[in-house]
Amino acid sequence: MTDITLTVNGNEHELDVEPRELLIHTLRDEMGYTGPNVGCETSMCGACTVHMDGDPVKACTILSVQADGSEVTTIEGLGEDGKMHPLQKSFQEEHGLQCGYCTPGMVMTGVGFLEDNADPEREEIREALEGNLCRCTGYQNIVNAVETAADKMHGATATDGGVIEEGGD
């Protein structure tokens, strides 16, 4: 067993883990963050996607001992002051989820993508979601949700080329 420190959603935790333990299992089983889900064991599906030190990662590909000292954000830590992140809100508005199993991972990937891409094309969004599988939605409304959130987060481009400042959601 190995001692590690993990900060999850802003809360620091000291844990004792087996070297073989995957981060996704530590988060879910030991710490109770059941938001991210396990959908495969070949790192294809992305249901386990969280942010680690600011970037989306698949928590099934990380041993907890490797995550020692890092800051992790799960879907549970995404909103602020009890309000959903604009992307979460967009998923709701655009019906970007059905069973919801892929959704936490899909949203975390989307949030990471939008932090670096203010005005993405639909094809770019689809490529960015390559690591997240969804079997229910056919992806179209997910792409719509990311597009809509981009507008909200970064402002739409006005017809004269200027930026329209978005107020509220």
Next chain:
Amino acid sequence: MAAEEADTSEGVRSIDADEVDADEILGSAIERREDPALLTGDAEFTDDIQKRNMVHLSFLPSQHGHARIESIDTSEAEAMDGVIDVYTHEEMDVALPCGFQLEGLNDAPFPALASERVRYQGDYIAAVVAEDRYTAGEATDRIDVEYDRLDAVVDPVEAVEGDAPTLHEECPDNVAFEWDIGNEDETKQALEEADEVVEIELENQRLIPNAMESRAAVADYNPSDDELEVHMTSQNPHLHRVLFTLTIGHPEHKTRVVAPDVGGGFGSKIHQYAGEVLTAWTAKRLERPVKWQATRTETYLTDAHGRAHSTTARLAVDEDNSITGLDVETYANMGGYLSTFAPLIPTYLYGPVLSGAYEIPAVCCHVTGAHTNTSPTDAYRGAGRPEALYVVERIVDKAARELGVDPAEFRRENFIPPEKFPYETPVSHPFPYDSGDYEKTLDRALEMVGYEDQKNRQAELREEDRYIGIGVSHYIEACGVAPSQQWSDWGAGVGHWECSVVRFKRTGTVKVHVGTSGHGQGHLTSFAQIAADRLGVPYENIEVVEGDTDEIPEGTGTYGSRSAAVGGSAIAKSCDKVIEKGHELAAHQLEADPEDIEFDDGEFHLAGAPEESVGWADLAAGAYLTGDVPEDMEPGLEATTYFDPDNYTFPFGTHICVVEVDPDTGEIDVERYVAVDDCGPQINPKIVEGQIHGGIAQGLGQALYEGAEYDENGQLLTGSMQDYTVPKAMHVPDIETDSTVTESPHNPLGVKGVGEAGTIAAPQTAVNAVVDALEPFGVEHIDMPLTEERVWRAIHENGGGD
């Protein structure tokens, strides 16, 4: 009813429920109430459940497709730290029953744990219980099985030829069943007399459902009250409950089955599997909570696979382009054992829709169900209807080409005209198609895609050595399953009605209990819309409950596009019964005759005097609190309905796909995909749109990417997501949708069901498009999936290309 115009360029626009007027709630594309929990991680899926003192179960599946088990040595596993016990057939000797006893079925036993033989890679041999999931998995690897390998057979045609290895002594030549439907003599005559006979041989390849959540169960047994509780990934908790009773013998009235949040099903979570049964059995044995979470690779081996048909079909056509007969012969691959509903899928869910949308006087079909050393097959989204409509729409398309008729026009000429409904086909007896107006969806789809422009474009591009194709397909399907008596006569072990309780609380809010079990379909939203509309109670004052056998008295479940048509109808009828009681109560409270009471917008008032009224809150108060009810009436304000449909419902639609095919690489680019579907009145158009998108994505997945493959030893070659292409975001095009509305006369809502339509329509739409593109190369058919290699070979086998 709200009239949400479908904006086909941007899809359906959803709306916050708070912004919808009460009289428009039914038919409004309101945002789902399920979403906040799912979006924030609050939702509870089965593996999220933790119980004190819980242990973990892991299974050892057979390594081989066909083998005798010489010995099983569990000693090393048992000796490991943290391992509690290891079970084999010696401890647990239960068989999984086949719940559809087709006439003449050769019903071989399906042991939950294999004893002397394994018949598919995935057949469980042992179960390990350990303190944690890692130890359970590791211990499973330490079980030593000595196999005596046997020859295997994986193809259903080969399996029944007579010299293939035999799987079950109950099934000579591996035949599970032989089944016929239709008017065979007339069909043979039609084929003999036809001006033109078109033939096609096609494969409907094996698919793996791949719901994003793998199957799981948490079982808990309390010895002091003998209660067994199982949380599991189920599409039908009540059915799973009775199946637990039949297999492990625990009394049904002391068993609770709960479907928590469930991450998709697509049919794969209907059936009874060894995994959940063994989880429940182990909980009883150990008197501790037991969790089992299947791994993805485990579900690839053990989830019931879909499709897996080999078919030859012949179509008879007269010189005036009318179809006069269709003969279909199918070999259905049942896998190593019969799964719970398996014999139903390639028979009564397949044969009866083989006339498609067309007036065909003679149709017959023969199906051979064959056992092979592969995973058992059973319902997968569409369950029999995709297989049937694929045959119909491929052969009709081929016929149009051979006759030199435009494929859209050929279909139009043969459509069942609207005035002929209800329309019984030679194979649909006793269920006539309920209603339809096929030209409407065809015309709208042709308009949306710009059919003539596309054809002109195709001709121009061919001059430039570029190949686009326009694929048209039209489907009907039969869903809203099912009229119970007929299904029972055909072999179903359970009725297919649906049950709903609508109950007013004392303070005038409403709880709706229904026996369906959603896993992504948004029932908690759409069913509340039904009740809000019917009762005139504000949407936010209604809660819908599903998926718990303790909370819902009885039910059947969610599959076969039945939840709205059968479950929604049960809810509507319960609402109507409560309204009836409301009339009596209101009359009593208003001191009037019930005949003089009118009900509008949630208020009961005197006819002609709307200010003399009482609302539901007043009635509920009277019914529960003050006992202020008429003398001959009981207190309470609720109603229960068991709704048994008297027919299927028959949704329909036209899909058109435009592709470009690169003849040098075989690559297919889907440029446009247009879908015009008719599922009757739409309770929530945004949810309908989502179902269409998802179904089409799976249908295109089948057409272009998916396919489970075995080698000749019964080894699953496509053993993980690295080998089996579950479509990704860039694999699915933007889909343009529109709809028409043709009500079904068979249920109070007029709804038809939409969950499976996309998977039923899309495969042939895509294949028709690619074949259309490659017509200059003489390509007449390519089997799915249309990988680059297959497309390239098809072009070059015909002497075309470089």
